[in-house]
Amino acid sequence: EAGVAQSPRYKIIEKRQSVAFWCNPISGHATLYWYQQILGQGPKLLIQFQNNGVVDDSQLPKDRFSAERLKGVDSTLKIQPAKLEDSAVYLCASSLGGGLYEQYFGPGTRLTVT
Amino acid sequence: DAKTTQPPSMDCAEGRAANLPCNHSTISGNEYVYWYRQIHSQGPQYIIHGLKNNETNEMASLIITEDRKSSTLILPHATLRDTAVYYCIVRVATNYGQNFVFGPGTRLSALP
Numbered sequence: 001e002a003g004v005a006q007s008p009r010y011k012i013i014e015k016r017q018s019v020a021f022w023c024n025p026i027s028g029h030a031t032l033y034w035y036q037q038i039l040g041q042g043p044k045l046l047i048q049f050q051n052n053g054v055v056d057d058s059q060l061p062k063d064r065f066s067a068e069r070l071k072g073v074d075s076t077l078k079i080q081p082a083k084l085e086d087s088a089v090y091l092c093a094s095s096l097g098g099g100l101y102e103q104y105f106g107p108g109t110r111l112t113v114t
Numbered sequence: 115d116a117k118t119t120q121p122p123s124m125d126c127a128e129g130r131a132a133n134l135p136c137n138h139s140t141i142s143g144n145e146y147v148y149w150y151r152q153i154h155s156q157g158p159q160y161i162i163h164g165l166k167n168n169e170t171n172e173m174a175s176l177i178i179t180e181d182r183k184s185s186t187l188i189l190p191h192a193t194l195r196d197t198a199v200y201y202c203i204v205r206v207a208t209n210y211g212q213n214f215v216f217g218p219g220t221r222l223s224a225l226p
Contacts, residue, residue: 004157033214042201042216043158091157100146103214105157 002026004106006092012112018080021109025073025094032069033103034077035091043091049075050098082113118202123221132189134220136202139183145205147178149187151198152219158201161187192224 005024013019025032030051035043046065048056051072060067064083069075079086089108095101119137126132138147149161162169162176164185169176175188189196201219 035216040218042199042218044216045214093157100163102160102163103150103158105159107155108157 004092004094004104006090006106006109008109009107010110010112012114013082015084015113016081018078019082019111020076020078021090021092021111023075023077023092023106025075025092026104029094029096029104030072031095031098031101032075033093033095034067034075035093037089037091037108039088046077048098055098079111082111084113087111087113117215118204118217120200120202120217120220122218123223125223125225126189126192128193128224128226129191132192132196132222132224134187134189134200134202134222135184136187137184138202138204141182141204147176147182147185148203148205149174149176150201150203150216151196152201153195153198158216161200192222194224194226196222197224198222 004026007022011019032049034046036046037043046060047067049069052069065079067077089110091105091108093103093105095103146163146165148163150158151161152158161174162171164176164178166178166182176185178185199219199221201216205214
């Protein structure tokens with residue numbers, strides 16, 4: 001079974017530039033999550049999709065972050081414009097559903113904003 | 115969701131059992147205890163979860179106290195590959211809008 005795929009693995013940008021991350025979840029997984037993990041901290045949930053609908057985006061900084069999951073499969077997370085404090089690893093995870101289902105994480109995208 | 119408290123770091127000898135504690139004194143009756151781990155430069159990996167009974171799978175055992183205010187993750191025979199950050203999380207098992215909150219976790223170092 002293929003795991004969660006993410007690209008790119010690494011990205012370096014200057015502040016005020018924009019950046020986009022892509023995630024391909026495990027086939028058949030209805031729920032998709034984006035997390036932000038700052039160095040030395042645990043992952044923080046940014047947004048949760050159920051199929052192509054958003055079910056929780058309470059911690060997404062909506063003035064600069066946006067995410068979409070067209071057709072309920074792949075997802076993209078965008079930051080525009082980036083700030084220095086956005087430097088982090090962005091993790092995508094998927095699960096069969098919400099609730100008790102375990103989440104499968106991708107390898108993450110390491111973003112450095114200079 | 116209830117908060118958890120874990121020691122920041124622990125060492126264990128290779129081949130010995132590793133016992134990782136977690137305090138969740140404000141846990142509610144409908145909240146489950148989950149454990150994930152994160153090996154360096156990888157995404158977190160699910161280990162085990164439970165509600166009130168002890169649980170065991172091929173990776174680990176989860177012991178939850180009778181009052182459910184604390185739990186222990188047991189890796190029966192630690193190896194160097196078990197070196198990772200271990201996260202204890204409590205959450206309600208509903209489908210939508212539940213914030214899965216990771217704390218800083220416990221950094222376990224398995225020593226040869």
